[in-house]
Amino acid sequence: MARRLSRHAIIIPTYNEKENIVLLVEEIVKLGLDSHVIIVDDNSPDGTGRLADELATRHVGVSVIHRAGKLGLGTAHIAGMKTALNGGMDSILTMDADFSHHPRYLPGLLAALEHFDVVIGSRYVPGGGTRYCTAPRKALSRGANLFAHTVLGLGAGDATAGFRGYRRQVLESIALDQIVSNGYSFLIEMLYRCQRRGWSVGEVPIIFENRQRGASKISKTEILRAMQTVVRLGGERIRRQSASSPVAPVKEGP
Numbered sequence: 001m002a003r004r005l006s007r008h009a010i011i012i013p014t015y016n017e018k019e020n021i022v023l024l025v026e027e028i029v030k031l032g033l034d035s036h037v038i039i040v041d042d043n044s045p046d047g048t049g050r051l052a053d054e055l056a057t058r059h060v061g062v063s064v065i066h067r068a069g070k071l072g073l074g075t076a077h078i079a080g081m082k083t084a085l086n087g088g089m090d091s092i093l094t095m096d097a098d099f100s101h102h103p104r105y106l107p108g109l110l111a112a113l114e115h116f117d118v119v120i121g122s123r124y125v126p127g128g129g130t131r132y133c134t135a136p137r138k139a140l141s142r143g144a145n146l147f148a149h150t151v152l153g154l155g156a157g158d159a160t161a162g163f164r165g166y167r168r169q170v171l172e173s174i175a176l177d178q179i180v181s182n183g184y185s186f187l188i189e190m191l192y193r194c195q196r197r198g199w200s201v202g203e204v205p206i207i208f209e210n211r212q213r214g215a216s217k218i219s220k221t222e223i224l225r226a227m228q229t230v231v232r233l234g235g236e237r238i239r240r241q242s243a244s245s246p247v248a249p250v251k252e253g254p
């Protein structure tokens, strides 16, 4: 029987999420999971960091990492991951603060982590989907996934989702400091590195609901950077493949 994972970290990066953070964390706490919430706030001008501190005072299972300014989604995830690893957590989950990744899916993600090394809360498996998303937003997500599948050979249906769980061994196997992508391309690069290391990836269907409160931080620059990342990793992949065998394609190793 699979080992029960006893201690989980839930990392929530925040930038101007004052309308969401308290509601979200209170809802997570109510679930009564054996988990510790780590909020990574980048000195949000709207005071999210102060609200996060109040949550940490109210709940022992909540802590906050404060960073000096908007340093990006990728490094926020990494900061949370390092804290979770240092704290001895068995599994590390990541989710957005805006309820697009609803806490109701957390138990399912944790259950799936008993069978897979990495799990994704996925829009693009049977039973998954999106709600209240605009056509351009849907097209962007579909396009980014298509690009990541074709160029990087990523197997997961939803390679750009930030709703994930990793077993601690997975994160220990990846040189987090060497990940150069920040922002949204970080999510693609992480998945690429997990797949290359041979870790198993499972997907749990979720309905991704576009945020009802606060504003999205995704920008045109971020989208461009994500495309550049896929091209860079695609080049790395081709170089690895041609170096490993001139005759036949070889399965990618760690």
Ligand SMILES: Nc1nc2c(ncn2[C@@H]2O[C@H](COP(=O)(O)OP(=O)(O)O)[C@@H](O)[C@H]2O)c(=O)[nH]1
Binding pocket: 012, 013, 014, 015, 016, 017, 040, 041, 042, 070, 071, 072, 073, 076, 095, 096, 097, 098, 100, 211, 215, 216, 217, 218
């Ligand atoms: N700490 C931190 N959090 C960020 C940053 N950029 C975005 N976020 C958070 O990351 C999550 C995803 O961002 P969001 O704007 O919802 O992106 P979208 O869902 O793709 O539109 C949210 O919880 C944001 O508050 C950042 O630079 N630093």
Ligand SMILES: [Mg+2]
Binding pocket: 096, 098, 100, 211, 216
């Ligand atoms: Mg969002």
